[in-house]
Amino acid sequence: MRERPSDDLAETWRLAIRLGWLVREHMESACAAVALSPAQAHALRELEPGRPMAMGDLAQRLRCDASNVTGIVDRLEARGLVERRPARGDRRIKVLVVTATGRAVRREFLSRLEMAPVPLSLLPLRQRQALAEVLRRIVPAD
Amino acid sequence: MRERPSDDLAETWRLAIRLGWLVREHMESACAAVALSPAQAHALRELEPGRPMAMGDLAQRLRCDASNVTGIVDRLEARGLVERRPARGDRRIKVLVVTATGRAVRREFLSRLEMAPVPLSLLPLRQRQALAEVLRRIVPAD
DNA sequence: TATTGTTATACTCTATAACTATA
DNA sequence: TATAGTTATAGAGTATAACAATA
Numbered sequence: 001m002r003e004r005p006s007d008d009l010a011e012t013w014r015l016a017i018r019l020g021w022l023v024r025e026h027m028e029s030a031c032a033a034v035a036l037s038p039a040q041a042h043a044l045r046e047l048e049p050g051r052p053m054a055m056g057d058l059a060q061r062l063r064c065d066a067s068n069v070t071g072i073v074d075r076l077e078a079r080g081l082v083e084r085r086p087a088r089g090d091r092r093i094k095v096l097v098v099t100a101t102g103r104a105v106r107r108e109f110l111s112r113l114e115m116a117p118v119p120l121s122l123l124p125l126r127q128r129q130a131l132a133e134v135l136r137r138i139v140p141a142d
Numbered sequence: 143m144r145e146r147p148s149d150d151l152a153e154t155w156r157l158a159i160r161l162g163w164l165v166r167e168h169m170e171s172a173c174a175a176v177a178l179s180p181a182q183a184h185a186l187r188e189l190e191p192g193r194p195m196a197m198g199d200l201a202q203r204l205r206c207d208a209s210n211v212t213g214i215v216d217r218l219e220a221r222g223l224v225e226r227r228p229a230r231g232d233r234r235i236k237v238l239v240v241t242a243t244g245r246a247v248r249r250e251f252l253s254r255l256e257m258a259p260v261p262l263s264l265l266p267l268r269q270r271q272a273l274a275e276v277l278r279r280i281v282p283a284d
Numbered sequence: 285t286a287t288t289g290t291t292a293t294a295c296t297c298t299a300t301a302a303c304t305a306t307a
Numbered sequence: 308t309a310t311a312g313t314t315a316t317a318g319a320g321t322a323t324a325a326c327a328a329t330a
Contacts, residue, residue, distance in 0.1 A: 015273075020162040119280040140160070209292095
């Protein structure tokens with residue numbers, strides 16, 4: 001069935017959009033499982049254990065205004081997941097460190113995030129390989 | 143050591159997640175182009191012209207509480223995109239109708255949404271078809 | 285009594301602008 | 308003066324509970 005290429009493109013993109021929603025729902029359920037809002041989970045994900053990060057740098061990673069990070073970190077800190085520590089050298093800078101509890105929650109969140117929903121795992125191996133190969137071409141590097 | 147990353151389920155899923163982000167960014171830029179919040183755009187998308195919908199039904203489609211819809215529709219109505227009309231038969235029900243302006247904005251939004259970002263269009267037709275086929279299997283019907 | 289939509293309330297995320305304490 | 312982080316403020320989305328009008 002030689003469809004017009006433009007129609008094929010639109011159809012493929014519509015399917016991609018639906019996959020996007022699937023991904024979004026999956027993410028939200030991963031957030032809910034660890035009782036974090038999407039923004040909080042996103043922040044915790046960026047804070048790799050053993051790699052302290054300044055508030056401002058986190059704002060950049062989250063692509064939001066620095067003032068938002070204050071509140072997001074307030075809530076993470078209230079739950080005992082991260083700590084604000086003074087940076088050596090520049091006393092204006094506060095550095096974020098993930099606590100032991102934070103590391104556990106972070107691991108739990110990431111592991112849930114990486115558990116693919118059923119349909120993908122049911123796909124034949126060869127098709128999954130093809131999918132991965134195509135995705136690698138169209139999706140920007142992380 | 144990853145000898146065969148392509149047959150790794152987790153790797154494929156990670157790529158799918160990135161596609162999800164790509165889709166999300168695309169959607170947000172489509173929303174921004176018509177000056178609608180994601181929730182407002184989502185609502186307007188559900189309101190097919192010529193198919194009036196009750197507030198409660200819209201809440202179900204948006205999968206949110208009915209009380210939220212009041213505010214979302216307030217803003218759409220303030221912009222002249224939809225109208226609340228009394229339903230015949232049951233005077234408790236208010237029915238939503240898209241205005242002429244609303245139809246134009248809706249068309250503009252949907253057309254931007256369906257414009258695939260560059261990378262997908264650069265994919266060879268054959269691969270795009272393969273991608274569509276795989277997506278059709280793993281993605282739930284709309 | 286039950287249902288539809290609204291209001292009241294509360295919390296989070298978002299941004300801008302003003303403020304503080306450093307540098 | 309400039310920068311890092313905070314606070315103040317405002318708008319939007321989310322949910323729950325209470326409410327009015329109607330069924």
